[in-house]
Amino acid sequence: MEAPIGVIDSGVGGLTVAKEIMRLLPNETIYYIGDTARCPYGPRPRHEVRNFTWQMAKALEKKGIKLLVIACNTATAVALNSLQKYFSVPVIGVVNPGARAAIKHTKRHEIAVLATQGTIESGAYEEAIASLSSSAHVVPLACPTFVPLVESGEYKSTMAARIVAAGLQPLKQASFDTVILGCTHYPILQSYIEKTLGKQVTVLSSAEETAKDVQGILAQRGELATGNPQHKFYATGSVPIFKDIATDWLALSNVAVERIQLTSND
Known part of the structure; x- marks a missing residue:
């Protein structure tokens, strides 16, 4: 068709x-x-x-x-x-596919969700992940600076790495082995996110x-x-x-x- x-x-x-x-x-x-x-x-x-x-x-x-x-x-x-x-x-x-991807890849069932304020407040990822695994622990983080950075077309600029690092600062003390990019803008920033979080963390999108x-x-x-x-x-x-x-x-x-x-x- x-x-x-x-x-x-x-x-x-x-x-x-x-x-x-x-x-x-x-x-x-x-x-x-x-x-x-x-x-x-x-x-x-x-x-x-x-x-x-x-x-x-x-x-x-x-x-x-x-x-x-x-x-x-x-x-x-x-x-x-x-x-x-x-x-x-x-x-x-894209929420259920994203949750599925995270559950497939996590080893410790500790998953960080990076998303917009609206998605985080909805609890949609916690609900979707819980429906797939009762043992999974979710660390949610709203990253309000990421979408404007992508929409402006400045995602390859020198300031992009700094904005991403600052946005992820609250995760410094958290425990997780997998990150789901719970906003479809965020994969455009994936290289910066991976660099900030380190090689021990798997970063996934729902795409x-x-x-x-x-x-x-x-x-x-x-x-x-x-x-x-x-x-x-x-x-x-x-x-x-x-x-x-x-x-x-x-x-x-x-x-x-x-x-x-x-x-x-x-």
């Missing part, structure tokens, strides 16, 4: 998930919306995040997607259940497990594509900034990006 896969995020972070889907399923077309004008979602009230997520989802529904990935942990935590009930196509989030879920669902439904992908990207904010980051992260030479205006659900 040649219909596109929809991917939504608060900004450019979901590109980390899109990249993994492209790698695993190279024949699939992705339609992506990044709500860069209203990013970050982490500090926003739950009802606002839910409303914004629905706006993006409905915009992609009109474009005929066959599956929707909420590639934002904060949005997954507040909107996944309601969207799954409403949509006729499958809707998946690979999420892409496997997409593959499994489409295969089960007999909807895997066989044609040439025609990816489309939409941003609510700056198109040039989004295009620069997408071109860099996805290693694509010709990224088609358009400005999109999202309408209210009211």
Whole structure:
């Protein structure tokens, strides 16, 4: 089935998930919306995040997607259940895949979760990890400086390492062997995070497990594509900034990006 896969995020972070889907399923077309004008979602009230997520989802529904990935942990935590009930196509989030990845890799069942304020306050990762392992201990940490760093395009600058090191300072005394990057923006900073935490810690994102879920669902439904992908990207904010980051992260030479205006659900 040649219909596109929809991917939504608060900004450019979901590109980390899109990249993994492209790698695993190279024949699939992705339609992506990044709500860069209203990013970050982490500090926003739950009802606002839910409303914004629905706006993006409905915009992609009109474009005929066959599956929707909420590639934002904060949005997954507040909107996944309601969207799954409403949509006729499958809707998946990134929290459960992230929790699965952490449980697969941890040796001591001591897991640190780095995420936005909204995701941490939701307790979504604690709940997802507890459903997989009753013995796991979770160390949650909100990293509010990380998303603006990525969205600004300054993630390769000299200050990036300092910002990451400062953000991770509260983990100095904590015990853990595995870190789950509970925000899809954070893998863009993964090299800095790994350098700060040391080689003894495994740092994981939800992207690979999420892409496997997409593959499994489409295969089960007999909807895997066989044609040439025609990816489309939409941003609510700056198109040039989004295009620069997408071109860099996805290693694509010709990224088609358009400005999109999202309408209210009211």
